[in-house]
Amino acid sequence: MKRIDFPERENWEGILKRPTQTVSDIEGTVNTIFEEVKSGGDAVVKKYTERFDGVSLKNLKVTQDEIQKASESVSEGLQQAISLAQSNIEKFHAAQRTERVEVETMPGVSCWQEKRPIQKVGLYIPGGSAPLFSTILMLAIPAKLAGCSEIVLCTPPDKKGEINPAILYTAQLCGVTQIYKVGGIQAIAGMTFGTESIPKVYKIFGPGNQFVTVAKQLATKYGVAIDMPAGPSELLVVADNTANPAFVASDLLSQAEHGADSQVILVSTSESLINDVEKEIEGQLKVLPRASIAEKAIANSKLIQVKNDQEALDLINEYGPEHFIVCVENEGFYLDGIQNAGSVFIGNYTPESAGDYASGTNHTLPTNGYAKQYSGVNLDSFMKSMTFQKISREGIERIGSAIELMAEAEGLQAHKNAVTLRLKRSK
Amino acid sequence: MKRIDFPERENWEGILKRPTQTVSDIEGTVNTIFEEVKSGGDAVVKKYTERFDGVSLKNLKVTQDEIQKASESVSEGLQQAISLAQSNIEKFHAAQRTERVEVETMPGVSCWQEKRPIQKVGLYIPGGSAPLFSTILMLAIPAKLAGCSEIVLCTPPDKKGEINPAILYTAQLCGVTQIYKVGGIQAIAGMTFGTESIPKVYKIFGPGNQFVTVAKQLATKYGVAIDMPAGPSELLVVADNTANPAFVASDLLSQAEHGADSQVILVSTSESLINDVEKEIEGQLKVLPRASIAEKAIANSKLIQVKNDQEALDLINEYGPEHFIVCVENEGFYLDGIQNAGSVFIGNYTPESAGDYASGTNHTLPTNGYAKQYSGVNLDSFMKSMTFQKISREGIERIGSAIELMAEAEGLQAHKNAVTLRLKRSK
Structure with a gap:
């Protein structure tokens, strides 16, 4: 040291x-695979799985039967350990739930904020030497608590086309709705565009190597959100x-x-x-x-x-x-x-x-100094906040002239008109 | 219709x-200006301000004197309207403050979550036909409530090198700490890298045309967060x-x-x-x-x-x-x-x-279908959530063996050792 x-x-x-980290030399590869997956779907995903993971797959989706068998092979001791972790993670993330925030900012002007789940989320779990089933706990538990309706998990298969049993066991335990044997750039591309097998998701979570990191960054260009840069x-x-x-x-x-x-x-x-x-x-x-x-x-x-x-x-x-x-x-x-x-x-x-x-606590955290501006993954990472407002006749009479003045000063006459019309009719 | x-x-x-929107043809321009601003600082920012805004500036930073004069030229009626809006926006965003979330997940295992302000934020306000002072209210008010210590505002000057008075007045009123006469790509690049005048910030907010949008997307590659894609x-x-x-x-x-x-x-x-x-x-x-x-x-x-x-x-x-x-x-x-x-x-x-x-309510909202995964700007947009944990001897005895088992199953022996050592010493 x-x-x-x-x-x-x-x-x-x-x-x-x-x-x-130098990522610019990776970008070309990532772009190419994205374009190919976008137009070619499953066939392209399988091609790259063969090239990078060394296995030719017939089906990308893990079957209920495979999950069942895997679960049986996880030792009771490890099952209990996972269960203890699950319970603690659930407690801490459930406590992060926020209530609807409602304020009557002026008489007749009601505003409120509510959080609703992101409906479709994708979790990426790397393969390699260490099967990171703990990351599934960290991502799937808050996703389920948030109420996400589709929780898709992608993880690369081994050379036999199999997934580590602890990964399948944990995914099933924590409410993952679909598991796919696909890793790397092709997994992120699959969840970005959707293929015949893999659903398109709205937000992608999870760690990965430099290829996955660059792929997640590229996914944001296509309108998919990500948890944070890695x-x-x-x-x-x-x-x-x-x-x-x-x-x-x-x-x-x-x-x-x-x-x-x-x-x-x-x-x-x-x-x-x-x-x-x-x-x-x-x-x-x-x-x-x-x-x-x-x-x-x-x-x-x-x-x-x-x-x-x-x-x-x-x-x-x-x-x-x-x-x-x-x-x-x-x-x-x-x-x-x-x-x-x-x-x-x-x-x-x-x-x-x-x-x-x-x-x-969650272990998906901002690295590289990103703690200056990014949160670690938490319950809110799987939700989005929406605002609502309801204004009465009395309310619009109170704030109407302020809106008219401001809209006019910004040169937006139609914004003003929308208020003026209502003020006339409310009399 | x-x-x-x-x-x-x-x-x-x-x-x-x-x-x-086609953005790919803009990317080259944005990349070039970023590279130039990164190495050339203020001089490059001024060069592009002359080219795009048609004005040669000596100083980028707006002086207290300019703010004072501008404020005097805003009509009393408009000042009152802005003040009413300010009050309502403050009330609604202050109500969004969340308390520290603390949970003892097991006896001796205390976990809590706290939100702390992003220290340096940048607000971009477009120029052009409509001076969007209302967007300053929407960004600076929650930034101040969150406790951000530097609130930097960039907005393009007119051909006389001036900023619309309503913009300066509102910025001052809402706690913006520094205002710069710089717009477009060069503004976003300036806040991304920092220049002699413009501070580097951790997160950039605000609307803009396609050039600004692409520039904000590029800023994320350099580790700066943005409010949302536009x-x-x-x-x-x-x-x-x-x-x-x-x-x-x-x-x-x-x-x-x-x-x-x-x-x-x-x-x-x-x-x-x-x-x-x-x-x-x-x-x-x-x-x-x-x-x-x-x-x-x-x-x-x-x-x-x-x-x-x-x-x-x-x-x-x-x-x-x-x-x-x-x-x-x-x-x-x-x-x-x-x-x-x-x-x-x-x-x-x-x-x-x-x-x-x-x-x-806030008017900085997700467009383009991004409401599926992004929140509109709210108080939390200016903060990040951090977690804390404190475990007692009793606590580590309760969760220690679960951690050991899981770490071993993931092939991470040193993770296990960190617990094993403590379990030995705690006896």
Whole structure:
């Protein structure tokens, strides 16, 4: 890890820079596949599934029979663990439901706001080495709570044309309505345009590699919304001498094992804590099965010593970490002052992996500094807010002349007329 | 207007198609200006201001003196009208504030959600024939209520290098912190990258022409969020014989005068109502100052007769109108059933222009069918939701083994270790 002691503010931007991603060379491929899927539908999706996933599929849709069989092969212990996580995630997301907001802004002028579900949503779950069934919990549970009527899931098949049983089990458990064996660009294109098998959806959620990320960005050009732009996962820990160095090291490593491009940062006012964490990382790293991945991420990562808490907080807000662990005596200072973070983990007994799986919070969070302007996925991500208004004769008499004046000043006579006519008739 | 009687469902898609926009030929220009502004800053912004707005500016930033003078030139009547609108918009948006959501999902596992302001936001206000000061009310009021610390406004200057006084007056009144004389692509690029004068912002709001729309879309590639993708304004009215045909016609025309590409649709089960509205439109259209614009929009627009309320509702949900006026006896049927609409106006005395200016609801709404997945601008548009969690020793003992099992099943050993270490030490 890189050690940086007392960096000057003018150097923060450089120090906090994320490993850059180059996407421009991918865009051509993504555009081509989108155009082909748009016109060719299922046949094109199958062609690319054969090319990228190495399997020729007859049917893209997972059958009820496949789901049944998969479910039976998930161990009882894992089923119970998933069920505990499900219960906590449901509790926390159900509590996010907001009531209708109604205000009579003036006598006779009633305005209200209501949230209604996005009817058709698509969830993308990557395949590869780690079957991310936990992400299904994080996306399908709030989608179901929101009342989305179609919850479509796409995930790439393995070389035998199968999906990991834990993925099928979790999808079924959480109310996914349809599952398709399709991954990568062709999955995002399929949900953007619709094919003979795959339904067109209104909003696409979920993580993915650079191809999926660029494909989601392109989907927005065709009118599909996405949860947020994605980037490599990251963690920033602020810790002092009340923190347990072994715990801090384990959290930094849990983030580092995600990928070689993950980034982890430790910020501290304590030199001894930094020293202790560095030693702990060396020891713990060796025994990890994904040590080679974690090692690369750790090489990119930083141990930053700062002068005081205020400087630490300013630096953290400039970075805007996806995950932010606060392990300090005066935690209130950081909790009050943090402006830009996806999710915050407090104290020695709150590992980031708790939020990744089972505490109840969502793990689909803004990376790459996007915590400055994007929310993590929450119940509202699956709804849209609509406004309503009803004005009485009395109401239009009260606000009518203001509208007339403003419409006229904007040069919009027909806007004014719509009021003038009503004011005449209301007398 | 085009009359369509009892269309078959399979033809709805074609009938409801919006006038298409071609943006691909604009993209090159937008890309070039972005690249230039990124490297050249103010000098490039000034170059394009001279080219597109026909004025050579020394300073981009509006001075306090200019604001003062402008404010003095706004009539007292208009000031009062703006003040009434401000008060209603404030009331309605302040009521949208949500409390912190806190849940103990299991004993010892506390999770909460809080919303914090997006620190730096940019508001784009178009220039041109209509000075849209009302849009400043709609964007700056919720930005201020949310607690955004920098509220930057960009709007193009006229040929004399000046900004319409009503725009400056309203901006100052609603808490805009900085105003810049810059419009079009160069404004969006300036707020995306920052220049010597213009600050970089985290999220850009506001309407604009096709160039601005494409520029906002490009800004998202550079990590800036936007309010929503934009398209021409539109209105759909559902009305029966309890509706006043003159009022309905005036609403359709108020939308039509926005631009030649605006679209208005009347849906009704009543042939006589459709006939009456058609006649009213002819009469009212003639006397409008913007008749030539409205005429073109009206030519694109549709009067659709349907069999019954259910068919009307299905068709409206498929269209997803930006503005939706409900003027029928059984209004409850539509209010309960509407899934996709930006803002809903109910009854004979609720013209769309009330919501455009002064009732309290926001007029920045999803067009182009985006009501299926996007919210109109509201208080939350200026905030992001963050989650927090704090787990006690007891808490980690309760959820620890579930996390261990799930992490292991996903092949993420370091995630498991972070818990295992804590479980060992907590004994």
